Each structure stands twice: as C-alpha cells, then as structure tokens.
Amino acid sequence: MSFLFLSLVTLIVILLVLLVSLSIKYRKLKNTFRNHKKMLRSILKTINSVRYGNIYERVNDETFSMLPNFAQSINSMIDAISDREDMIKEYQNDLNKKIDGLKEVEQLKEDFVATLTHDLKVPIMAEKNMLSFLLDNRFGELNEKQKEAVSHLKNSNQELVELVEIILETYKLNETKISLTKEPVCINSLVEETIEEMHPISDSDEIKIEFLSYFNGDVNLDKFYIKRVLKNLILNAISFSEPNSKIDIFVCRDEKNIYIKITNYGKSIKKEEVKHVFDKYYTTTKKFRKVGTGLGLYLSNKIVKAHRGRINVESEKDKSTTFSVVLPF
Numbered sequence: 001m002s003f004l005f006l007s008l009v010t011l012i013v014i015l016l017v018l019l020v021s022l023s024i025k026y027r028k029l030k031n032t033f034r035n036h037k038k039m040l041r042s043i044l045k046t047i048n049s050v051r052y053g054n055i056y057e058r059v060n061d062e063t064f065s066m067l068p069n070f071a072q073s074i075n076s077m078i079d080a081i082s083d084r085e086d087m088i089k090e091y092q093n094d095l096n097k098k099i100d101g102l103k104e105v106e107q108l109k110e111d112f113v114a115t116l117t118h119d120l121k122v123p124i125m126a127e128k129n130m131l132s133f134l135l136d137n138r139f140g141e142l143n144e145k146q147k148e149a150v151s152h153l154k155n156s157n158q159e160l161v162e163l164v165e166i167i168l169e170t171y172k173l174n175e176t177k178i179s180l181t182k183e184p185v186c187i188n189s190l191v192e193e194t195i196e197e198m199h200p201i202s203d204s205d206e207i208k209i210e211f212l213s214y215f216n217g218d219v220n221l222d223k224f225y226i227k228r229v230l231k232n233l234i235l236n237a238i239s240f241s242e243p244n245s246k247i248d249i250f251v252c253r254d255e256k257n258i259y260i261k262i263t264n265y266g267k268s269i270k271k272e273e274v275k276h277v278f279d280k281y282y283t284t285t286k287k288f289r290k291v292g293t294g295l296g297l298y299l300s301n302k303i304v305k306a307h308r309g310r311i312n313v314e315s316e317k318d319k320s321t322t323f324s325v326v327l328p329f
C-alpha cells in the first residue's frame, strides 16, 4: 500500500516537474516568437519607409539584440541604396543642366533661322510682285522668249515663297499655340483656289492636277491654316511625282467626317519610313536632289490635329501615295 502511494507521489512529482519545465519552455518560445514578430515588423516598417522615399530610415539595432549582424546587413544594404540614389540625383542634375543648355542652343538656332527667313521673305515677295508686273506687260510688251524666261523665274519664286512660309509658320507654332479662326468654308472653292495658286509649280514640272468632289458644302475650319495644309500636301505630291504624271485630288464625306485625298503616282514611301514622315525635320528630299525642310508634314499634322482631325497615309510600292486629310464636321 505504502509502495503504491510512494509511486503515485513520485509520478505526480515527475509530472509536476515536466509541466513546470514545459511551461517555462512555452514561455521562452512565446517570447522568441514575439521578438521575431517585432523584428519582422521593424524590417517591414523600414522597407516601406525606404520604398516611399525616406532613404534615411534604418532598422533599430536594439530590436535585433538577438541577431545583431542581421540588422547591420539590412542597414548596410539601405546605405548602399541611398548612396546610389544620391549619385543618380547628381547625374540627373548634370543631365538637366545639359538638356537646358541644348534647349537654349536649339532655341537660338531656331530664332536665327526664323529671323533670316523673315528677312528673306521681304525681297522674295518684292520679286514676286515685280515678276507678275513683268508678265502683265506693265513695263512694256515682252517677246515670247522673255515671257518664257520670266515664267520660269516666277515658278521658282513661288517655290521659295512656299518654303519661306512653311519655315515661318512652323516657328510661329513653336512659339505660341495654334489659335484657329474657324468659319464655314466651301471645301470645293478652297481646294480649287489652292490648286490655282500651285499652278506655277505644277506647270513647271508638267504635272496635271485633277480634282473630283462628291461633296458640295461648307465645313467649319480655319481657311488660312487648312490652305497651308493643302499647299504642303500638293507641294509634296508634285515633288514626289514622276515627271509628266498627274495628281488626283478627291473630296468625299461620310456621316462624321470630310475627306480630302491627294494622290501622286511614282515614288512611294517605304513601310519603315511611313511612321517618321510627320517627324520634325524628317526629309528624304536630299536623296532626290530637291529642296526640303522636313517641316511640311510636321506643320500640317499639327494644324489638322488642332481641328480635331487626322492625316492618313497610304503608299503602294512604286505605284502611288495618298495623303488624306480627315476633318470632323
């Protein structure tokens, strides 16, 4: 009996010891877990802080008394990131200064070209008037050969006038935003008027311009600017036509838009070049020994966009190129 009692007491003591030691272990584990949680929270806080720009935040060493090297490694990593960030900022400042310098030079160049072009425009316009007077026999009757020579001069003068105007208009657009003066304009009359003004140039290249319209009405637009667009597109069509060929101008509409399509035959635009033709200064004229600024389509695109329209290009290899001006009603 006494043996049984003794065994029971021993068992109870053993169990009690086990229970106490287990409880101590559990408490220790709980503490370690709490510490790890605290450490992870501290790391997360620092990471988020760094992520949102506070690169001076560091992990608190005291929280990491159990893993001192770990805190150090994380802090060194953030140090490295913040050093790089400072370096990047320095590079960025240098780069911004260089860009500002380049912009200034670009502006000076554009101002110089614009002033020069503006000064050139005066004698060119005076020349234009004089040549018209000569052809109108205001200074006496011209013989056939003289008339032919003066006509040639007038054609090249007209090309110069257009070139000068494209440069000046583009410069003006860079300085100020396009401000449109819209009014109802008869599209057919506008196209006919423009073709008439381009005759000296198309005639000298012996190119016929044919016009067909399926629309007879007014569209609200800025006459001056859209005429500039049509002139640019017709000038291009003449420049990139085969000699003695024709240019087709076609006008039509649907429920929403009016379309003015200008097609020339001959040199087409390569697929990979199509996406560049509206870029400022993009030109292939040098290849064809012609004069070009690469500003015509850039300017036209800006003008048409200001009208909430677009210009489409379709080019069939060695066959034809069509530029369509799409203007909303």
Ligand SMILES: Nc1ncnc2c1ncn2[C@@H]1O[C@H](COP(=O)(O)OP(=O)(O)O)[C@@H](O)[C@H]1O
Binding pocket: 232, 236, 237, 240, 264, 267, 268, 269, 277, 278, 282, 283, 284, 285, 291, 292, 293, 294, 295, 296, 297, 298, 321
């Ligand atoms: N009708 C066209 N046919 C073929 N290529 C064209 C035509 N219109 C424009 N391009 C191409 O687009 C380029 C850019 O045209 P543009 O901006 O008017 O400048 P530029 O006429 O001064 O070269 C031209 O150099 C040419 O390569």
Ligand SMILES: [Mg+2]
Binding pocket: 232, 235, 236, 292, 294, 295, 296, 297
């Ligand atoms: Mg052009």
